[in-house]
Amino acid sequence: MKVIEIKDVHKIYNETEIEVHAVNGVTLDFEEAEFAVIVGPSGSGKTTLLNLLGGLDLPTSGEILIDGTDLSKLKSSALIDFRMKNIGFVFQSYNLIPVLTAKENVEFIMSLQKWSKKEKDDRTFELLKGVGLAERANSRPAKLSGGQQQRIAVARALASRPKFVLADEPTANLDSKSAATLLEIMEKLNHEEKITFIFSTHDARVVKMARRVITLEDGKVISDEKLE
Amino acid sequence: MIFEIAWKNVWRNKTRSFVVISAVAVGVFAGVFLLAALNSSVVQRIDSAVNEELSHIQVNNKDFRSSSDIQNIIPDYKGVVSAIKATPGVKEITGRVIIRGIASTSARSMGVEINGIDVGKEKEMFSLSAKLIPGTGTYFETETKLNSVFIGEKLAKELNIIRYILTPDAFASLEAKKVPADVIIKLKPLSDQRFTSEKKFNRACETLLSSPESEKYSLMIREAAWSYRQGSKIIISFLDINGMQTGAAFRVCGIFRTNNDLFELKSLFVPISQLRTLTGMREGQFHRVIAKIDNNKHTNEISRKIKENLPGYEVLNWKEIQPDLAMMADLIQQIYALFMVLILSALAFGIVNTMLMAVLERTKELGMLMAIGMNRKRIFSMIMLESVFLSVVGGFAGMAVGEVVIAITGKTGINLVKYSEGMEAFGYSAHLFPTIEPQFFITTAILIILTGIISSIYPARKALKLNPVEAIRTE
Numbered sequence: 016m017k018v019i020e021i022k023d024v025h026k027i028y029n030e031t032e033i034e035v036h037a038v039n040g041v042t043l044d045f046e047e048a049e050f051a052v053i054v055g056p057s058g059s060g061k062t063t064l065l066n067l068l069g070g071l072d073l074p075t076s077g078e079i080l081i082d083g084t085d086l087s088k089l090k091s092s093a094l095i096d097f098r099m100k101n102i103g104f105v106f107q108s109y110n111l112i113p114v115l116t117a118k119e120n121v122e123f124i125m126s127l128q129k130w131s132k133k134e135k136d137d138r139t140f141e142l143l144k145g146v147g148l149a150e151r152a153n154s155r156p157a158k159l160s161g162g163q164q165q166r167i168a169v170a171r172a173l174a175s176r177p178k179f180v181l182a183d184e185p186t187a188n189l190d191s192k193s194a195a196t197l198l199e200i201m202e203k204l205n206h207e208e209k210i211t212f213i214f215s216t217h218d219a220r221v222v223k224m225a226r227r228v229i230t231l232e233d234g235k236v237i238s239d240e241k242l243e
Numbered sequence: 244m245i246f247e248i249a250w251k252n253v254w255r256n257k258t259r260s261f262v263v264i265s266a267v268a269v270g271v272f273a274g275v276f277l278l279a280a281l282n283s284s285v286v287q288r289i290d291s292a293v294n295e296e297l298s299h300i301q302v303n304n305k306d307f308r309s310s311s312d313i314q315n316i317i318p319d320y321k322g323v324v325s326a327i328k329a330t331p332g333v334k335e336i337t338g339r340v341i342i343r344g345i346a347s348t349s350a351r352s353m354g355v356e357i358n359g360i361d362v363g364k365e366k367e368m369f370s371l372s373a374k375l376i377p378g379t380g381t382y383f384e385t386e387t388k389l390n391s392v393f394i395g396e397k398l399a400k401e402l403n404i405i406r407y408i409l410t411p412d413a414f415a416s417l418e419a420k421k422v423p424a425d426v427i428i429k430l431k432p433l434s435d436q437r438f439t440s441e442k443k444f445n446r447a448c449e450t451l452l453s454s455p456e457s458e459k460y461s462l463m464i465r466e467a468a469w470s471y472r473q474g475s476k477i478i479i480s481f482l483d484i485n486g487m488q489t490g491a492a493f494r495v496c497g498i499f500r501t502n503n504d505l506f507e508l509k510s511l512f513v514p515i516s517q518l519r520t521l522t523g524m525r526e527g528q529f530h531r532v533i534a535k536i537d538n539n540k541h542t543n544e545i546s547r548k549i550k551e552n553l554p555g556y557e558v559l560n561w562k563e564i565q566p567d568l569a570m571m572a573d574l575i576q577q578i579y580a581l582f583m584v585l586i587l588s589a590l591a592f593g594i595v596n597t598m599l600m601a602v603l604e605r606t607k608e609l610g611m612l613m614a615i616g617m618n619r620k621r622i623f624s625m626i627m628l629e630s631v632f633l634s635v636v637g638g639f640a641g642m643a644v645g646e647v648v649i650a651i652t653g654k655t656g657i658n659l660v661k662y663s664e665g666m667e668a669f670g671y672s673a674h675l676f677p678t679i680e681p682q683f684f685i686t687t688a689i690l691i692i693l694t695g696i697i698s699s700i701y702p703a704r705k706a707l708k709l710n711p712v713e714a715i716r717t718e
Contacts (some may be wrong), residue, residue, distance in 0.1 A: 069614065071711050072712055095617075096616070096618065098615070104614055110607065112612075114252055114255055
């Protein structure tokens with residue numbers, strides 16, 4: 016079942032007198048429970064493509080359909096709401112809310128969606144256990160290591176059972192041990208939750224674990240490899 | 244959740260929040276306390292006006308106030324009293340004979356308003372008898388062959404029946420009040436010298452004392468030297484009912500001290516029977532009927548009803564007699580609100596600045612929140628709540644401290660005796676007992692919350708303008 020359909024998407028920036036074609040005619044599909052990485056040199060358009068997939072930016076032309084919904088046709092408030100319900104984000108620098116505990120960070124999206132307390136508690140416990148940090152539920156981000164913070168960020172991204180998770184260089188700030196643990200956890204959750212994971216990365220360890228590798232160059236897909 | 248995050252965000256930078264909260268607290272405390280002090284002077288002034296000088300409502304012959312002619316009596320006193328009594332809310336009524344005259348001693352003469360009063364009734368209705376200066380008499384209670392008069396301290400001073408003498412008793416009293424021995428020694432050359440005015444006495448003291456000593460002890464010295472010979476006589480002359488010049492000697496049966504210099508100087512009181520005998524007025528003849536009511540707040544309504552019932556008379560309430568005071572009383576709420584708005588407006592700039600810094604520092608986090616699903620309404624609410632928390636915590640702390648200080652100073656009073664001359668000339672007490680109505684705290688609380696909301700608009704708009712993609716990239 017197709018979760019994401021990208022149809023001939025272009026993104027052109029006109030910030031200076033020179034037009035920058037950040038994404039140039041990309042057409043891709045993503046199925047349910049995929050574990051895909053987007054690779055390519057710096058400036059190849061990885062982050063721009065991820066921003067377009069996440070509805071954080073809109074394409075200059077082309078269509079991005081999530082479960083059949085065209086993101087560019089949604090109004091600003093509906094797009095935010097759509098993002099909250101359907102897309103999980105994992106950022107390079109974790110971006111947890113520093114004043115909330117690990118548990119509260121994971122619960123945050125569920126609270127915005129007005130889940131009941133019991134539903135929130137059960138889901139949070141399940142996710143914290145899943146990322147191996149149930150015992151740190153009441154710790155604030157500042158008391159956690161980088162790897163632990165990123166695991167909490169993954170739990171947060173999965174909290175409301177989104178259609179897919181976008182992870183922009185999630186291992187970039189982690190040491191190799193933490194990165195390996197994080198990737199194992201993400202792969203496990205990908206299997207268990209049947210949620211599609213799409214990474215942009217330079218990290219060979221991530222690429223090694225992926226079941227699909229999409230390579231971008233100058234905003235174009237130059238290869239799309241599905242691995243067994 | 245937004246509520247909780249906003250509250251926690253306030254305490255993220257404790258020092259900065261503490262500074263802005265303290266500024267709000269100090270500002271609100273200053274506003275509340277100053278207004279309580281201002282309010283107390285107005286409340287005390289109204290209380291004095293109603294309970295010592297004017298009463299709530301006065302009814303006169305239509306021509307009485309314009310001509311002050313002794314002939315302008317109330318034609319149907321009993322009818323007037325019945326009409327007033329029949330008005331709901333009226334508590335007590337009495338009548339006065341009021342004539343203009345001259346009070347004199349061998350030293351001075353002063354134009355005065357002579358009030359012939361029903362002594363017993365007036366004692367029940369007014370608190371003027373309680374303003375009797377101890378040691379100056381008994382408020383008409385001592386039998387005397389002469390006529391009796393109750394006068395103000397200011398008039399007594401003008402008529403030179405008050406002296407300032409540093410007697411051995413006065414020195415002993417200064418010692419008891421812990422005035423330093425060297426100050427007392429410096430004053431010895433004035434022993435037993437008689438000064439006929441406060442000014443002359445002060446001047447004599449100032450030549451002997453240093454300026455700080457004078458400033459610190461002059462009030463105590465003056466009080467110790469204040470001397471009055473009980474039963475002093477004054478002559479009061481006036482026109483009788485036939486327009487003939489008449490007058491009599493009156494023994495001063497007491498001296499009162501109020502906060503109103505003009506009232507002390509111009510009003511004196513004698514038993515109504517004595518004044519009638521001297522003027523040839525008959526029993527049952529009055530110039531003015533005065534009434535007190537249950538609740539000062541109903542003054543306008545009750546006086547309007549009495550006016551309707553007594554169309555041929557001049558019916559005035561205290562607000563019409565002293566419109567300046569009425570204006571203060573009526574405008575006081577608006578003055579409070581304006582004053583607080585000014586203070587809070589100044590504080591709002593501090594809150595705006597703090598919130599702008601908070602938004603700037605949290606650009607990346609705000610971008611992340613927008614990305615994961617915080618909509619504009621929630622972002623705005625979060626910034627607004629943070630701003631409201633800052634103002635509410637500071638504001639409520641300021642109000643709490645203000646209430647405690649008002650409760651304490653409301654009992655102990657604030658002595659502004661240094662400025663008493665100026666204040667008492669306008670009828671305001673130099674001893675303030677700060678007081679405030681609970682309604683004021685409600686108004687202040689609403690204004691504080693509004694300040695928080697208004698202060699949040701600009702920083703919140705800044706936050707809403709952030710582009711999540713760019714904000715997340717911010718370092």
